[in-house]
Amino acid sequence: MADKEELTRFGVSFPAPLIEQFDEYVEEQGYANRSEAIRDLARKALLEPSRLKSEQLVAGTIVMVYDHHARELPLLLMEIQHDYHRDIISNMHVHLNHNQCLEIIAVRGQLARLRQLHQQIQVQKGVTYAELSVTFAEEEHAGDQHDHHQGHGHR
Structure with missing residues:
Protein backbone atom coordinates (compact mmCIF):
# COMPACT_ATOMS: atom_id res chain seq x y z
CA MET A 1 0.00 0.00 0.00
CA ALA A 2 1.32 3.48 -0.87
CA ASP A 3 2.48 5.54 2.14
CA LYS A 4 0.35 8.52 1.10
CA GLU A 5 -2.87 6.56 0.64
CA GLU A 6 -5.59 7.86 2.94
CA LEU A 7 -7.25 5.22 5.11
CA THR A 8 -10.92 5.25 6.02
CA ARG A 9 -12.01 3.60 9.25
CA PHE A 10 -15.29 1.69 9.50
CA GLY A 11 -16.76 -0.79 11.93
CA VAL A 12 -17.56 -4.39 11.08
CA SER A 13 -19.70 -6.68 13.22
CA PHE A 14 -18.92 -10.41 13.26
CA PRO A 15 -20.65 -13.23 15.15
CA ALA A 16 -18.27 -14.63 17.80
CA PRO A 17 -17.64 -17.99 16.04
CA LEU A 18 -16.85 -16.23 12.75
CA ILE A 19 -14.41 -13.75 14.29
CA GLU A 20 -12.65 -16.63 16.06
CA GLN A 21 -12.23 -18.43 12.72
CA PHE A 22 -11.18 -15.19 11.04
CA ASP A 23 -8.56 -14.48 13.72
CA GLU A 24 -7.15 -17.98 13.17
CA TYR A 25 -7.01 -17.23 9.42
CA VAL A 26 -5.24 -13.90 10.09
CA GLU A 27 -2.62 -15.66 12.23
CA GLU A 28 -2.18 -18.63 9.83
CA GLN A 29 -1.67 -16.32 6.86
CA GLY A 30 0.79 -14.13 8.75
CA TYR A 31 -1.13 -10.85 8.63
CA ALA A 32 -0.13 -8.22 11.19
CA ASN A 33 -3.79 -7.43 11.90
CA ARG A 34 -7.40 -7.93 10.79
CA SER A 35 -7.35 -4.80 8.62
CA GLU A 36 -4.61 -6.13 6.35
CA ALA A 37 -6.50 -9.40 5.89
CA ILE A 38 -9.79 -7.62 5.13
CA ARG A 39 -8.06 -5.34 2.58
CA ASP A 40 -6.62 -8.38 0.76
CA LEU A 41 -9.98 -10.15 0.76
CA ALA A 42 -11.66 -7.01 -0.61
CA ARG A 43 -9.08 -6.70 -3.42
CA LYS A 44 -9.56 -10.36 -4.31
CA ALA A 45 -13.35 -9.99 -4.38
CA LEU A 46 -13.10 -6.95 -6.66
CA LEU A 47 -11.04 -8.96 -9.17
CA GLU A 48 -13.54 -11.82 -9.49
CA PRO A 49 -13.98 -12.41 -13.24
CA SER A 50 -17.78 -12.40 -12.86
CA ARG A 51 -17.63 -8.87 -11.41
CA LEU A 52 -15.48 -7.27 -14.12
CA LYS A 53 -16.77 -5.81 -17.37
CA SER A 54 -16.34 -7.99 -20.46
CA GLU A 55 -14.38 -5.32 -22.33
CA GLN A 56 -11.91 -4.75 -19.48
Missing part, protein backbone atom coordinates in the same frame (compact mmCIF):
# COMPACT_ATOMS: atom_id res chain seq x y z
CA LEU A 57 -8.25 -5.56 -20.07
CA VAL A 58 -7.01 -8.09 -17.52
CA ALA A 59 -4.18 -10.52 -16.86
CA GLY A 60 -4.28 -13.83 -15.06
CA THR A 61 -4.11 -17.57 -15.55
CA ILE A 62 -6.05 -20.48 -16.91
CA VAL A 63 -5.18 -23.67 -15.07
CA MET A 64 -6.28 -26.99 -16.53
CA VAL A 65 -5.83 -30.68 -15.90
CA TYR A 66 -6.48 -33.11 -18.71
CA ASP A 67 -5.99 -36.70 -19.81
CA HIS A 68 -3.32 -36.61 -22.49
CA HIS A 69 -4.46 -40.03 -23.74
CA ALA A 70 -7.89 -38.63 -24.64
CA ARG A 71 -8.23 -38.95 -28.40
CA GLU A 72 -6.72 -35.94 -30.18
CA LEU A 73 -7.18 -33.73 -27.08
CA PRO A 74 -3.57 -32.44 -26.84
CA LEU A 75 -3.66 -31.40 -30.51
CA LEU A 76 -7.08 -29.80 -30.11
CA LEU A 77 -5.96 -27.84 -27.04
CA MET A 78 -2.90 -26.63 -28.96
CA GLU A 79 -5.10 -25.48 -31.87
CA ILE A 80 -7.40 -23.61 -29.48
CA GLN A 81 -4.40 -21.87 -27.92
CA HIS A 82 -3.07 -20.91 -31.35
CA ASP A 83 -6.43 -19.25 -32.08
CA TYR A 84 -5.82 -17.07 -28.98
CA HIS A 85 -2.08 -16.50 -29.48
CA ARG A 86 -2.45 -12.74 -28.96
CA ASP A 87 -3.98 -13.32 -25.52
CA ILE A 88 -1.52 -15.96 -24.28
CA ILE A 89 1.71 -14.69 -22.75
CA SER A 90 3.20 -18.06 -21.85
CA ASN A 91 2.33 -21.53 -20.65
CA MET A 92 3.81 -24.27 -18.53
CA HIS A 93 3.11 -27.96 -19.06
CA VAL A 94 3.62 -30.49 -16.27
CA HIS A 95 3.23 -34.27 -16.45
CA LEU A 96 1.37 -35.18 -13.24
CA ASN A 97 1.34 -38.93 -13.82
CA HIS A 98 1.05 -41.45 -16.67
CA ASN A 99 -2.35 -40.12 -17.76
CA GLN A 100 -2.75 -36.56 -16.53
CA CYS A 101 -1.15 -33.27 -17.51
CA LEU A 102 -1.38 -29.92 -15.75
CA GLU A 103 -1.13 -26.83 -17.89
CA ILE A 104 -0.90 -23.27 -16.63
CA ILE A 105 -1.54 -20.59 -19.24
CA ALA A 106 -0.61 -16.98 -18.47
CA VAL A 107 -3.08 -14.72 -20.26
CA ARG A 108 -3.53 -11.01 -20.84
CA GLY A 109 -6.23 -9.33 -22.86
CA GLN A 110 -9.90 -8.47 -23.01
CA LEU A 111 -11.83 -10.41 -20.37
CA ALA A 112 -14.52 -11.48 -22.86
CA ARG A 113 -11.90 -13.19 -25.05
CA LEU A 114 -10.26 -14.87 -22.05
CA ARG A 115 -13.67 -16.16 -20.94
CA GLN A 116 -14.19 -17.58 -24.46
CA LEU A 117 -10.79 -19.28 -24.34
CA HIS A 118 -11.54 -20.75 -20.92
CA GLN A 119 -14.95 -21.97 -22.05
CA GLN A 120 -13.53 -23.64 -25.16
CA ILE A 121 -10.98 -25.46 -23.01
CA GLN A 122 -13.32 -26.59 -20.23
CA VAL A 123 -15.91 -28.20 -22.53
CA GLN A 124 -13.40 -30.53 -24.20
CA LYS A 125 -13.83 -34.21 -23.41
CA GLY A 126 -10.85 -35.29 -21.30
CA VAL A 127 -10.41 -31.91 -19.57
CA THR A 128 -11.14 -32.68 -15.92
CA TYR A 129 -10.46 -29.20 -14.52
CA ALA A 130 -10.23 -25.72 -16.01
CA GLU A 131 -10.31 -22.44 -14.11
CA LEU A 132 -9.81 -18.82 -15.17
CA SER A 133 -8.32 -16.66 -12.43
CA VAL A 134 -7.84 -12.94 -12.97
CA THR A 135 -5.06 -11.42 -10.92
CA PHE A 136 -4.70 -7.99 -12.52
CA ALA A 137 -6.89 -5.43 -14.24
CA GLU A 138 -5.78 -2.33 -16.06
CA GLU A 139 -7.37 0.70 -17.64
CA GLU A 140 -7.53 0.52 -21.41
CA HIS A 141 -5.06 2.90 -23.01
CA ALA A 142 -5.66 4.55 -26.36
CA GLY A 143 -3.74 2.75 -29.06
CA ASP A 144 -3.09 -0.37 -26.96
CA GLN A 145 -3.47 -3.12 -29.54
CA HIS A 146 -1.62 -5.90 -27.73
CA ASP A 147 1.73 -4.15 -28.08
CA HIS A 148 2.66 -5.74 -24.76
CA HIS A 149 3.07 -9.07 -26.54
CA GLN A 150 5.97 -7.94 -28.68
CA GLY A 151 9.14 -9.83 -27.86
CA HIS A 152 7.49 -12.46 -25.63
CA GLY A 153 8.10 -16.08 -26.60
CA HIS A 154 5.21 -18.54 -26.87
CA ARG A 155 5.39 -22.28 -26.63
Whole structure:
Protein backbone atom coordinates (compact mmCIF):
# COMPACT_ATOMS: atom_id res chain seq x y z
CA MET A 1 0.00 0.00 0.00
CA ALA A 2 1.32 3.48 -0.87
CA ASP A 3 2.48 5.54 2.14
CA LYS A 4 0.35 8.52 1.10
CA GLU A 5 -2.87 6.56 0.64
CA GLU A 6 -5.59 7.86 2.94
CA LEU A 7 -7.25 5.22 5.11
CA THR A 8 -10.92 5.25 6.02
CA ARG A 9 -12.01 3.60 9.25
CA PHE A 10 -15.29 1.69 9.50
CA GLY A 11 -16.76 -0.79 11.93
CA VAL A 12 -17.56 -4.39 11.08
CA SER A 13 -19.70 -6.68 13.22
CA PHE A 14 -18.92 -10.41 13.26
CA PRO A 15 -20.65 -13.23 15.15
CA ALA A 16 -18.27 -14.63 17.80
CA PRO A 17 -17.64 -17.99 16.04
CA LEU A 18 -16.85 -16.23 12.75
CA ILE A 19 -14.41 -13.75 14.29
CA GLU A 20 -12.65 -16.63 16.06
CA GLN A 21 -12.23 -18.43 12.72
CA PHE A 22 -11.18 -15.19 11.04
CA ASP A 23 -8.56 -14.48 13.72
CA GLU A 24 -7.15 -17.98 13.17
CA TYR A 25 -7.01 -17.23 9.42
CA VAL A 26 -5.24 -13.90 10.09
CA GLU A 27 -2.62 -15.66 12.23
CA GLU A 28 -2.18 -18.63 9.83
CA GLN A 29 -1.67 -16.32 6.86
CA GLY A 30 0.79 -14.13 8.75
CA TYR A 31 -1.13 -10.85 8.63
CA ALA A 32 -0.13 -8.22 11.19
CA ASN A 33 -3.79 -7.43 11.90
CA ARG A 34 -7.40 -7.93 10.79
CA SER A 35 -7.35 -4.80 8.62
CA GLU A 36 -4.61 -6.13 6.35
CA ALA A 37 -6.50 -9.40 5.89
CA ILE A 38 -9.79 -7.62 5.13
CA ARG A 39 -8.06 -5.34 2.58
CA ASP A 40 -6.62 -8.38 0.76
CA LEU A 41 -9.98 -10.15 0.76
CA ALA A 42 -11.66 -7.01 -0.61
CA ARG A 43 -9.08 -6.70 -3.42
CA LYS A 44 -9.56 -10.36 -4.31
CA ALA A 45 -13.35 -9.99 -4.38
CA LEU A 46 -13.10 -6.95 -6.66
CA LEU A 47 -11.04 -8.96 -9.17
CA GLU A 48 -13.54 -11.82 -9.49
CA PRO A 49 -13.98 -12.41 -13.24
CA SER A 50 -17.78 -12.40 -12.86
CA ARG A 51 -17.63 -8.87 -11.41
CA LEU A 52 -15.48 -7.27 -14.12
CA LYS A 53 -16.77 -5.81 -17.37
CA SER A 54 -16.34 -7.99 -20.46
CA GLU A 55 -14.38 -5.32 -22.33
CA GLN A 56 -11.91 -4.75 -19.48
CA LEU A 57 -8.25 -5.56 -20.07
CA VAL A 58 -7.01 -8.09 -17.52
CA ALA A 59 -4.18 -10.52 -16.86
CA GLY A 60 -4.28 -13.83 -15.06
CA THR A 61 -4.11 -17.57 -15.55
CA ILE A 62 -6.05 -20.48 -16.91
CA VAL A 63 -5.18 -23.67 -15.07
CA MET A 64 -6.28 -26.99 -16.53
CA VAL A 65 -5.83 -30.68 -15.90
CA TYR A 66 -6.48 -33.11 -18.71
CA ASP A 67 -5.99 -36.70 -19.81
CA HIS A 68 -3.32 -36.61 -22.49
CA HIS A 69 -4.46 -40.03 -23.74
CA ALA A 70 -7.89 -38.63 -24.64
CA ARG A 71 -8.23 -38.95 -28.40
CA GLU A 72 -6.72 -35.94 -30.18
CA LEU A 73 -7.18 -33.73 -27.08
CA PRO A 74 -3.57 -32.44 -26.84
CA LEU A 75 -3.66 -31.40 -30.51
CA LEU A 76 -7.08 -29.80 -30.11
CA LEU A 77 -5.96 -27.84 -27.04
CA MET A 78 -2.90 -26.63 -28.96
CA GLU A 79 -5.10 -25.48 -31.87
CA ILE A 80 -7.40 -23.61 -29.48
CA GLN A 81 -4.40 -21.87 -27.92
CA HIS A 82 -3.07 -20.91 -31.35
CA ASP A 83 -6.43 -19.25 -32.08
CA TYR A 84 -5.82 -17.07 -28.98
CA HIS A 85 -2.08 -16.50 -29.48
CA ARG A 86 -2.45 -12.74 -28.96
CA ASP A 87 -3.98 -13.32 -25.52
CA ILE A 88 -1.52 -15.96 -24.28
CA ILE A 89 1.71 -14.69 -22.75
CA SER A 90 3.20 -18.06 -21.85
CA ASN A 91 2.33 -21.53 -20.65
CA MET A 92 3.81 -24.27 -18.53
CA HIS A 93 3.11 -27.96 -19.06
CA VAL A 94 3.62 -30.49 -16.27
CA HIS A 95 3.23 -34.27 -16.45
CA LEU A 96 1.37 -35.18 -13.24
CA ASN A 97 1.34 -38.93 -13.82
CA HIS A 98 1.05 -41.45 -16.67
CA ASN A 99 -2.35 -40.12 -17.76
CA GLN A 100 -2.75 -36.56 -16.53
CA CYS A 101 -1.15 -33.27 -17.51
CA LEU A 102 -1.38 -29.92 -15.75
CA GLU A 103 -1.13 -26.83 -17.89
CA ILE A 104 -0.90 -23.27 -16.63
CA ILE A 105 -1.54 -20.59 -19.24
CA ALA A 106 -0.61 -16.98 -18.47
CA VAL A 107 -3.08 -14.72 -20.26
CA ARG A 108 -3.53 -11.01 -20.84
CA GLY A 109 -6.23 -9.33 -22.86
CA GLN A 110 -9.90 -8.47 -23.01
CA LEU A 111 -11.83 -10.41 -20.37
CA ALA A 112 -14.52 -11.48 -22.86
CA ARG A 113 -11.90 -13.19 -25.05
CA LEU A 114 -10.26 -14.87 -22.05
CA ARG A 115 -13.67 -16.16 -20.94
CA GLN A 116 -14.19 -17.58 -24.46
CA LEU A 117 -10.79 -19.28 -24.34
CA HIS A 118 -11.54 -20.75 -20.92
CA GLN A 119 -14.95 -21.97 -22.05
CA GLN A 120 -13.53 -23.64 -25.16
CA ILE A 121 -10.98 -25.46 -23.01
CA GLN A 122 -13.32 -26.59 -20.23
CA VAL A 123 -15.91 -28.20 -22.53
CA GLN A 124 -13.40 -30.53 -24.20
CA LYS A 125 -13.83 -34.21 -23.41
CA GLY A 126 -10.85 -35.29 -21.30
CA VAL A 127 -10.41 -31.91 -19.57
CA THR A 128 -11.14 -32.68 -15.92
CA TYR A 129 -10.46 -29.20 -14.52
CA ALA A 130 -10.23 -25.72 -16.01
CA GLU A 131 -10.31 -22.44 -14.11
CA LEU A 132 -9.81 -18.82 -15.17
CA SER A 133 -8.32 -16.66 -12.43
CA VAL A 134 -7.84 -12.94 -12.97
CA THR A 135 -5.06 -11.42 -10.92
CA PHE A 136 -4.70 -7.99 -12.52
CA ALA A 137 -6.89 -5.43 -14.24
CA GLU A 138 -5.78 -2.33 -16.06
CA GLU A 139 -7.37 0.70 -17.64
CA GLU A 140 -7.53 0.52 -21.41
CA HIS A 141 -5.06 2.90 -23.01
CA ALA A 142 -5.66 4.55 -26.36
CA GLY A 143 -3.74 2.75 -29.06
CA ASP A 144 -3.09 -0.37 -26.96
CA GLN A 145 -3.47 -3.12 -29.54
CA HIS A 146 -1.62 -5.90 -27.73
CA ASP A 147 1.73 -4.15 -28.08
CA HIS A 148 2.66 -5.74 -24.76
CA HIS A 149 3.07 -9.07 -26.54
CA GLN A 150 5.97 -7.94 -28.68
CA GLY A 151 9.14 -9.83 -27.86
CA HIS A 152 7.49 -12.46 -25.63
CA GLY A 153 8.10 -16.08 -26.60
CA HIS A 154 5.21 -18.54 -26.87
CA ARG A 155 5.39 -22.28 -26.63
